Amino acid sequence: MTDYKEASAERKAALLQAGAKVAAHITTMMDLPVLLQKAVDIICTEYGFDYAGIFLVDESGEWARLEAGYGDAGAAQVGESHRLEVGGESMIGMAIAERKARIALDVGEEAVHFRNPHLPETRSEMALPLVVGDGVLGALTVQSTEEAAFSQEDILSLQSMADQLAIAIFNAFSLAELKRTHTALLRARTYETLANATLQAIHWMGNKTMPISSTAARLKAEAEEGDLESKSLQEDIDLIAENARKINDVKETLVGPAIEHSLRPILVPDVVQAAAFHSGIPAEMISIESAPSTPFALSDSSQLARALSYLLKNAREAGAEHISANVTQTIDGQHVAIAIADDGPGISPEVREKMWTGFFTTKGPRHTGIGLTAVLAILSRMDGRITVDSEEGKGAVFTLVLPAAPDDEAVDLSHAPDHIFFVDEEGDDWANFAANVLQLAGKDVIVQGNPAGAAAADLILVDEALTTMTVEQVLADLKAAGIENKAVVVTAWLSTDRAAKYAHMGVRDVALKPYTYTGLSNFLNFEVKIAPTDGQV
Amino acid sequence: MPKLLIVDDEPLVRRSLQKTLERKGFDVDTAEDCNSGLASFESAETGPQPYDLAILDLNMPCFDGRSEENAGLDLMKKLHLARPGLPVVFLTAYDAAGKAKTAVQKGAVGYWVKGREQGLPEFLRQVLESRNENDKELS
Numbered sequence: 001m002t003d004y005k006e007a008s009a010e011r012k013a014a015l016l017q018a019g020a021k022v023a024a025h026i027t028t029m030m031d032l033p034v035l036l037q038k039a040v041d042i043i044c045t046e047y048g049f050d051y052a053g054i055f056l057v058d059e060s061g062e063w064a065r066l067e068a069g070y071g072d073a074g075a076a077q078v079g080e081s082h083r084l085e086v087g088g089e090s091m092i093g094m095a096i097a098e099r100k101a102r103i104a105l106d107v108g109e110e111a112v113h114f115r116n117p118h119l120p121e122t123r124s125e126m127a128l129p130l131v132v133g134d135g136v137l138g139a140l141t142v143q144s145t146e147e148a149a150f151s152q153e154d155i156l157s158l159q160s161m162a163d164q165l166a167i168a169i170f171n172a173f174s175l176a177e178l179k180r181t182h183t184a185l186l187r188a189r190t191y192e193t194l195a196n197a198t199l200q201a202i203h204w205m206g207n208k209t210m211p212i213s214s215t216a217a218r219l220k221a222e223a224e225e226g227d228l229e230s231k232s233l234q235e236d237i238d239l240i241a242e243n244a245r246k247i248n249d250v251k252e253t254l255v256g257p258a259i260e261h262s263l264r265p266i267l268v269p270d271v272v273q274a275a276a277f278h279s280g281i282p283a284e285m286i287s288i289e290s291a292p293s294t295p296f297a298l299s300d301s302s303q304l305a306r307a308l309s310y311l312l313k314n315a316r317e318a319g320a321e322h323i324s325a326n327v328t329q330t331i332d333g334q335h336v337a338i339a340i341a342d343d344g345p346g347i348s349p350e351v352r353e354k355m356w357t358g359f360f361t362t363k364g365p366r367h368t369g370i371g372l373t374a375v376l377a378i379l380s381r382m383d384g385r386i387t388v389d390s391e392e393g394k395g396a397v398f399t400l401v402l403p404a405a406p407d408d409e410a411v412d413l414s415h416a417p418d419h420i421f422f423v424d425e426e427g428d429d430w431a432n433f434a435a436n437v438l439q440l441a442g443k444d445v446i447v448q449g450n451p452a453g454a455a456a457a458d459l460i461l462v463d464e465a466l467t468t469m470t471v472e473q474v475l476a477d478l479k480a481a482g483i484e485n486k487a488v489v490v491t492a493w494l495s496t497d498r499a500a501k502y503a504h505m506g507v508r509d510v511a512l513k514p515y516t517y518t519g520l521s522n523f524l525n526f527e528v529k530i531a532p533t534d535g536q537v
Numbered sequence: 538m539p540k541l542l543i544v545d546d547e548p549l550v551r552r553s554l555q556k557t558l559e560r561k562g563f564d565v566d567t568a569e570d571c572n573s574g575l576a577s578f579e580s581a582e583t584g585p586q587p588y589d590l591a592i593l594d595l596n597m598p599c600f601d602g603r604s605e606e607n608a609g610l611d612l613m614k615k616l617h618l619a620r621p622g623l624p625v626v627f628l629t630a631y632d633a634a635g636k637a638k639t640a641v642q643k644g645a646v647g648y649w650v651k652g653r654e655q656g657l658p659e660f661l662r663q664v665l666e667s668r669n670e671n672d673k674e675l676s
Binding site: 252504 | 631632634635637640641646647650653
């Protein structure tokens with residue numbers, strides 16, 4: 001009797017230990033198919049069973065479908081969509097219907113003959129209901145090729161494991177359901193927004209084009225009748241010009257310049273600075289802060305600068321006297337957040353509700369109201385997002401969140417020109433980064449706010465967002481010295497018009513600023529390749 | 538009166554730009570594709586008044602008749618073969634810095650984006666004036 005008790009206690013302890021191991025593996029799994037398959041595998045491994053399978057009740061509630069099974073037998077049965085009737089004669093069907101574990105053994109007076117062709121060696125089976133609260137999700141079958149492998153005493157230990165499995169399945173199922181619901185909701189919301197935006201766009205386009213076509217038709221008739229009157233004609237032309245300007249604004253704002261083919265790591269504060277510079281925001285009106293160790297963002301710097309430019313100009317037009325841009329890493333470590341805060345009048349809840357919709361504006365009839373729509377579109381293309389926080393009278397904070405770029409790696413810069421001259425402010429973050437890297441690579445580097453003395457350099461990099469003098473002045477000085485073809489204008493915001501202008505002034509290239517070791521290496525490699533020969537200088 | 542050639546496959550663009558530039562004191566001819574543009578240019582070269590400047594679209598029917606997004610560059614190449622130094626300005630819907638750089642590096646004196654063409658007549662005037670000054674210095 002003592003031996004039996006000891007053996008029984010040992011088996012109970014072993015089963016509990018195996019159950020704990022199974023629970024430890026499965027409780028954190030949130031992907032339902034993965035969870036189910038891992039569960040059957042771990043159950044067989046930890047308990048030493050020959051087979052385990054998980055049946056889940058389908059939506060009709062009448063059938064329990066095999067969702068995962070151990071080994072080849074399991075895969076074959078799942079492939080055959082094996083199912084058993086709930087409440088039927090099967091072990092699984094009865095365990096589910098009665099919410100009670102069942103054992104079948106191939107021995108003794110009530111010997112059961114197992115007939116599953118995929119599991120011909122089975123001699124013992126236990127079916128455990130998967131119960132959560134008042135509901136039954138399905139049942140777990142565990143099988144052994146040993147006769148009388150299970151006893152009634154085992155049920156308690158195994159049912160405890162099955163209960164934990166049921167909770168894990170329920171959690172994963174709930175999460176999957178939540179995701180499905182969220183996706184459906186998002187889709188419905190997107191359709192609604194698109195439909196709404198399209199209606200708004202049609203309405204807006206109609207209002208802008210109708211005066212053009214009707215005025216043109218009337219002018220034609222008046223001209224045919226020789227009835228053109230100067231004052232009226234002037235008014236008509238103004239009307240056509242104003243509406244044409246608005247239509248063009250929509251194209252410029254929504255589409256803008258060509259998009260970079262691939263996103264690249266960017267130094268966000270430098271892009272904010274470029275956006276402020278090109279938007280005409282005075283340096284004293286904006287402060288840009290970046291938390292230490294903030295990673296680079298993965299972004300299209302020109303498009304991000306466009307989006308930031310809109311937000312900065314908007315804040316200024318709203319009456320803000322100061323704007324602060326704060327760049328930080330998000331708590332999850334996977335993103336970079338840019339908080340643009342202003343001390344303007346703030347945004348009312350009613351406006352906050354409508355302001356993301358295209359063609360909504362509070363700025364009056366001269367504005368198109370698509371700036372924020374464009375910002376949303378730009379961020380969406382870069383897997384980013386934007387939120388706003390504002391109270392009337394207390395300013396507004398727009399927070400842009402972008403994916404963080406992977407860590408950069410040091411690269412060989414020996415191919416870079418030996419003497420590089422930066423026309424940039426001495427405290428400029430980008431110039432400091434690039435100059436330090438090049439100095440570490442043994443290059444002779446000068447950073448200076450004007451191009452005096454640049455003639456000795458092999459390569460002259462001119463920061464377009466220079467504040468000490470204009471790029472045009474720098475290029476004129478370089479041209480006067482006959483060294484303009486050593487110059488590359490570097491910018492965070494590449495514009496077609498400005499690129500054409502600088503190219504026409506004879507610079508070697510107009511390029512996006514490289515922000516990483518790899519980017520700098522590729523950039524210098526390219527600039528060395530396209531460098532003019534001595535004969536051209 | 539400076540003589541200009543506009544080559545663009547969009548009739549309304551050709552006509553409105555022609556009228557605008559004529560109003561600003563230019564003598565303007567138009568052509569609708571690379572072949573007719575080159576033919577007009579070559580014909581004028583042997584006539585009493587060759588063109589002083591060409592305004593080209595970028596995307597238009599190329600010499601083989603197919604629409605090509607850089608057809609204007611091919612036409613510029615042939616115009617420059619016929620007369621090196623001819624000022625060529627691109628006026629295109631492509632708002633792309635890369636295309637602008639390429640066009641200028643291949644010899645264009647300007648790259649303008651349609652919809653942002655305000656100031657084009659003044660730019661053309663500047664180009665022609667600086668060209669005349671250079672010519673005077675050389676002579």
